[in-house]
Amino acid sequence: MNGTPPADTPPADASPAYTDYRVGAPVVDAKAPEGPIEERWARRRFEAKLVNPANRRAHTVIVVGTGLAGGAAGATLAEQGYRVLQFCYQDSPRRAHSIAAQGGINAAKNYRNDGDSVRRLFYDTVKGGDFRARESNVHRLAEVSVEIIDQCVAQGVPFAREYGGLLDTRSFGGVQVSRTFYARGQTGQQLLLGAYQALSRGIAAGSVEMRPRTEMLDLIVVDGRARGIVARDLVTGRIDTHLADAVVLATGGYGNVFHLSTNAKNSNATAIWRAHRRGALFANPCFTQIHPTCVPRSGDHQSKLTLMSESLRNDGRIWVPSQAGDTRAPADIPEDERDYYLERMYPSFGNLVPRDIASRAAKNVCDEGRGVGPGGQGVYLDFADALARLGRETVEARYGNLFEMYQRITDEDPYRVPMRIYPAIHYTMGGLWVDYDLATTIPGLFAIGEANFSDHGANRLGASALMQGLADGYFVLPATLADFLARHPHDEVPRDHPAVTDAVSEVTDRLYLLLSNNGDRSPESFHRELGELLWDTCGMSRSETGLRKALERIPELRAEFWRRVRVPGGGKSLNQSLEKANRVADYLELAELMCLDALHRAESCGGHFREESQTPDGEAARRDGEFTYAAAWEFTGPGSAPVLHREALEFSHVHPTQRSYA
Amino acid sequence: MKITLRIWRQSGPEDRGGMRTYELDDVTPEMSFLEMLDTLNEKLIENGEEPVAFDHDCREGICGACGMVINGEPHGPDRTTTCQLHMRHFDDGATVDVEPWRAAAFPVVKDLVVDRSAFDRVIGSGGYITAPTGSAPEAHATPVAKATADAAFENAECIGCGACVAACPNGSATLFTAAKVAHLNALPQGAPERESRVLDMVETMDAEGFGGCTNTGMCTSVCPKGIPLASISTMNREYLRALRKA
Numbered sequence: 001m002n003g004t005p006p007a008d009t010p011p012a013d014a015s016p017a018y019t020d021y022r023v024g025a026p027v028v029d030a031k032a033p034e035g036p037i038e039e040r041w042a043r044r045r046f047e048a049k050l051v052n053p054a055n056r057r058a059h060t061v062i063v064v065g066t067g068l069a070g071g072a073a074g075a076t077l078a079e080q081g082y083r084v085l086q087f088c089y090q091d092s093p094r095r096a097h098s099i100a101a102q103g104g105i106n107a108a109k110n111y112r113n114d115g116d117s118v119r120r121l122f123y124d125t126v127k128g129g130d131f132r133a134r135e136s137n138v139h140r141l142a143e144v145s146v147e148i149i150d151q152c153v154a155q156g157v158p159f160a161r162e163y164g165g166l167l168d169t170r171s172f173g174g175v176q177v178s179r180t181f182y183a184r185g186q187t188g189q190q191l192l193l194g195a196y197q198a199l200s201r202g203i204a205a206g207s208v209e210m211r212p213r214t215e216m217l218d219l220i221v222v223d224g225r226a227r228g229i230v231a232r233d234l235v236t237g238r239i240d241t242h243l244a245d246a247v248v249l250a251t252g253g254y255g256n257v258f259h260l261s262t263n264a265k266n267s268n269a270t271a272i273w274r275a276h277r278r279g280a281l282f283a284n285p286c287f288t289q290i291h292p293t294c295v296p297r298s299g300d301h302q303s304k305l306t307l308m309s310e311s312l313r314n315d316g317r318i319w320v321p322s323q324a325g326d327t328r329a330p331a332d333i334p335e336d337e338r339d340y341y342l343e344r345m346y347p348s349f350g351n352l353v354p355r356d357i358a359s360r361a362a363k364n365v366c367d368e369g370r371g372v373g374p375g376g377q378g379v380y381l382d383f384a385d386a387l388a389r390l391g392r393e394t395v396e397a398r399y400g401n402l403f404e405m406y407q408r409i410t411d412e413d414p415y416r417v418p419m420r421i422y423p424a425i426h427y428t429m430g431g432l433w434v435d436y437d438l439a440t441t442i443p444g445l446f447a448i449g450e451a452n453f454s455d456h457g458a459n460r461l462g463a464s465a466l467m468q469g470l471a472d473g474y475f476v477l478p479a480t481l482a483d484f485l486a487r488h489p490h491d492e493v494p495r496d497h498p499a500v501t502d503a504v505s506e507v508t509d510r511l512y513l514l515l516s517n518n519g520d521r522s523p524e525s526f527h528r529e530l531g532e533l534l535w536d537t538c539g540m541s542r543s544e545t546g547l548r549k550a551l552e553r554i555p556e557l558r559a560e561f562w563r564r565v566r567v568p569g570g571g572k573s574l575n576q577s578l579e580k581a582n583r584v585a586d587y588l589e590l591a592e593l594m595c596l597d598a599l600h601r602a603e604s605c606g607g608h609f610r611e612e613s614q615t616p617d618g619e620a621a622r623r624d625g626e627f628t629y630a631a632a633w634e635f636t637g638p639g640s641a642p643v644l645h646r647e648a649l650e651f652s653h654v655h656p657t658q659r660s661y662a
Numbered sequence: 663m664k665i666t667l668r669i670w671r672q673s674g675p676e677d678r679g680g681m682r683t684y685e686l687d688d689v690t691p692e693m694s695f696l697e698m699l700d701t702l703n704e705k706l707i708e709n710g711e712e713p714v715a716f717d718h719d720c721r722e723g724i725c726g727a728c729g730m731v732i733n734g735e736p737h738g739p740d741r742t743t744t745c746q747l748h749m750r751h752f753d754d755g756a757t758v759d760v761e762p763w764r765a766a767a768f769p770v771v772k773d774l775v776v777d778r779s780a781f782d783r784v785i786g787s788g789g790y791i792t793a794p795t796g797s798a799p800e801a802h803a804t805p806v807a808k809a810t811a812d813a814a815f816e817n818a819e820c821i822g823c824g825a826c827v828a829a830c831p832n833g834s835a836t837l838f839t840a841a842k843v844a845h846l847n848a849l850p851q852g853a854p855e856r857e858s859r860v861l862d863m864v865e866t867m868d869a870e871g872f873g874g875c876t877n878t879g880m881c882t883s884v885c886p887k888g889i890p891l892a893s894i895s896t897m898n899r900e901y902l903r904a905l906r907k908a
Contacts, residue, residue, distance in 0.1 A: 099720065155793050158815035161806055235771055298692040303721065568706070568711060568713065573772065574715055576715055
C-alpha cells in the first residue's frame with residue numbers, strides 16, 4: 001500500500017441512478033464455423049493454428065481460479081508445454097467451490113441404451129436453457145461430454161459403479177434419460193480432486209507456478225490486449241503485477257451478490273467485474289438460477305444457504321398442506337389434505353420439473369400462506385413413500401450423506417419427518433460474454449466455466465455445470481487458446497508500462513480508501529442489505545416496479561458504502577475484512593447492471609421471471625420476437641448508463657417452443 | 663444462549679500469541695459455530711477492533727478450509743467440520759476454548775489460520791494418476807469391481823482439512839497420505855504408478871516435518887469424513903511391497 005491519497009476518487013459521492021441505456025452495434029460471434037452443426041467443432045479445431053511444441057514454454061498463460069474449469073485448464077495447458085501461472089484465493093487449489101457440487105455430471109454416453117445421444121443432450125440443453133443459448137456452443141458441449149467421462153475415469157475418479165464393474169448413471173432434474181454419472185453425493189468433490197491432482201502434478205513438475213491465497217484485483221490491458229493481472233497476496237498484503245501472453249478467468253459465478261446463496265462464502269465477482277470495467281462485455285447478468293432444494297434459513301444470523309442435491313427429487317415427493325395456515329405436524333396431515341403440487345400441475349414430469357419451475361412453484365405456494373416451517377418459508381420433501389417402496393438401506397445408499405447433512409443442520413431426522421426445503425440462489429448463467437473460442441471482447445482474455453455466459457442460456461439443467469466446467473477446461477480452451485497465441489506476437493510488456501503502473505495505482509488507491517474510511521458500518525452489513533434488496537426485487541420473480549425501486553436504491557447504498565464502511569486493521573497482512581469490503585464494493589456495481597438487464601428484458605425466460613410476461617395460468621411467457629438475443633453490456637463508467645450490444649441467436653436445429661412440462 | 667469464548671489471537675507468524683476472552687449473549691442454538699464467530703466479528707468491527715481471522719469457505723463441510731481446535735478437540739465435539747458444528751451442542755453459559763491446529767508442519771499464519779500447504783506438496787509428489795488430457799481410453803474399457811470402487815471412494819472422501827494432524831500427538835499426516843494412497847492404489851488405473859506413488863508420498867510427508875505414526879488412532883477418531891484407520895495399514899503394506907520390488 002502506498003500512503004498517497006487517491007487521485008481518482010471512486011464513486012464516493014456522485015453515482016447517479018441509471019435506468020436508461022443506449023443500444024450499440026450488435027455483437028457477433030465470429031468464431032463459430034459455418035456448416036453442419038455436428039462438424040463445427042472438428043472444423044474449428046482443424047482451422048485453429050497450433051503453437052510449435054518447442055515454443056510453448058516461452059508462452060506464459062495466467063489462469064485465475066482452480067475450480068473444475070480453471071484446474072482442468074491449468075493442468076492441460078501445462079501438459080501441453082505452456083508456462084502456467086495460476087492463482088486462487090483459497091489456501092489450496094483443492095478447495096474451489098466446484099467441490100461442493102453434489103449430484104453428478106451429464107454425458108451422452110447412452111450406456112443405458114435409453115435413447116440418449118449427443119443430439120438429445122444438445123436438444124435438452126437448448127430447450128432447458130429456454131432458447132437463449134447459442135446452438136453451436138451447446139452442441140460442442142454435448143459432443144465433448146463423452147470425452148470428459150473417459151478422462152475422469154483415467155484419473156481415478158471413483159464414480160459409482162454397478163456390480164458388473166461398469167459405470168452407474170441416474171436420471172437428473174428435468175430429463176428423461178439416465179445420463180448423469182455420479183460419485184455418491186460428492187461428484188463435484190471427486191471431479192475437482194481429479195483436476196487438482198492433475199494440476200498438482202504440473203506444480204510439482206515446475207510447469208505450473210501456483211499462487212494460493214492470492215486474489216486478482218484488476219486486469220492489465222496494454223494496447224487493447226489483456227496482458228496480465230494485479231493481484232494481492234492475502235497473507236502479506238503485497239500487491240504485485242503478473243504479466244503473460246494471455247489471461248484466463250475461471251473465477252466462477254456471481255451468485256454471492258445476493259449475500260445469501262449456496263456459493264462458498266468467499267466466491268466473488270471481482271475478477272469478472274474488473275475485467276468488465278476494463279472493456280469485456282458482460283452478458284445476461286439477470287440470468288441467475290435459483291435452486292429448489294436448499295435447507296430453509298433458520299434466522300437472521302444466517303451466513304449462507306446449503307444446497308442439497310436435487311437428485312433428492314428423484315425419490316422425494318414435494319408437498320404442502322392444501323389449506324393455508326395449517327400448522328399441524330406433517331404426520332398429522334392426512335393424505336387428502338396434502339397438495340403434491342408439482343405432481344398435480346405437471347403430471348408427466350412431476351417432482352422432476354426443471355429448477356426454475358420447481359422454485360417458482362414453491363414460492364407461489366408459500367406466498368399463498370401454505371409454506372411450512374419457521375416463517376412459512378418452506379415446503380416438504382417427503383421420503384415416506386420411497387422408504388416404504390425401496391427400504392431404508394436403498395434410500396440410505398442413495399442419499400445417506402444428504403440426509404446426514406440435513407439432520408446436522410436442522411436437528412430433524414428425514415427418515416422420520418419430511419425434509420423442509422426452500423429455493424436459494426445457486427448458479428449464474430450470465431457472465432462475461434465470450435465467442436465460440438471462449439474469448440471475451442478483450443483480445444487475450446478468455447473466460448471459462450461459470451465465469452462466462454455461454455452454454456446454459458436462461459436456465460441451466462442439473463448436472464450440466466460440472467460438464468461445462470470440465471469441457472471448457474480440459475478440451476475447449478486448450479484448443480482455442482493455442483490459436484490465439486499462434487496468431488498474436490509474442491513480446492514482453494515492460495513492467496513500467498503506464499497501463500501496468502496505472503492498474504496498480506488504482507488497486508492500491510481503492511484499498512487505501514477502504515482502510516482509511518473510518519466509518520461505522522461493517523462490509524457485511526452492506527452486503528446483507530444489498531442481498532435482501534436483490535432477493536426481493538431481482539430474485540425468483542421480477543417486476544418493473546420492483547426493479548425500478550432497486551435501481552433507485554442501489555446507487556444510494558453504494559454511496560453510503562463509500563461514506564460509512566469501516567475496515568479495521570491494515571493492508572500489510574491477512575485482513576479478511578478488507579477482502580470482504582473490496583468484493584462488496586464490486587457487488588454494489590454489478591447489482592445495478594443485473595437489475596437493469598432484468599428491467600430491459602421484459603419477457604420471462606428460464607430463471608428470469610417477469611411478472612408482466614406470463615401466460616393466463618401463471619407460466620413464464622417468452623417473447624421471442626423481441627428478445628431472442630443475448631444482451632451483452634458495455635461498461636461506460638460508474639453510475640453511467642451502459643451500452644447494450646445484442647447478439648442475435650438463431651435456432652436452426654431446435655425449434656423454439658414454449659417449454660411445456662405438463 | 664450466553665457463551666464465553668477464549669480465542670487464540672496471534673497477529674502473525676512472529677507474534678507469540680495468547681488466549682483472549684470474549685463474551686457473547688445473543689447466541690442461538692440454530693447458529694453454526696462459524697456463524698457464532700461471525701456475530702463476534704461483526705461486534706469487533708463495530709468497535710473498531712480487528713476481527714478473529716479464520717479459514718472458511720463452503721460452509722457445507724466439503725471444502726476442508728475451516729478447522730479449529732474447540733475445547734481441545736479438532737472441529738469440536740460433533741465429529742464433523744467446524745462449519746457444520748452447531749451451537750446446540752453447547753450449554754447455555756458454557757466457556758469454549760478456540761485454538762488453531764497445532765502441528766509443527768502447520769505454522770500459524772494469523773489467529774486461527776494455519777499454513778497447510780505441506781498437504782499440497784504431499785499430493786504433488788505422487789497423489790495423482792498420470793493421465794494427460796485427451797489420452798484416456800473409453801471409460802468402460804476397464805471394469806472396476808463395485809467393492810473396489812467403493813473402497814477407493816471411501817478414501818477419496820478426504821477433504822484435506824488437517825484435523826488428523828492436529829489430533830495426532832506426533833503431528834503425523836499418515837492418515838491423510840494413506841487415504842490418497844489407498845484411493846489410487848486400489849484402482850486398476852492407479853496400478854502403473856503404484857510403487858513410486860507410495861514411496862514418494864511417504865518421503866515427502868517425512869520431509870515436510872510431519873511426525874511418525876504410532877497407531878494412536880486419534881486421527882480417525884476426529885476425521886469428519888471417517889477415513890478408516892485401516893487405510894494406514896493399507897499404505898504400510900503398499901510401502902513394504904514397493905520397497906521389496908524396488
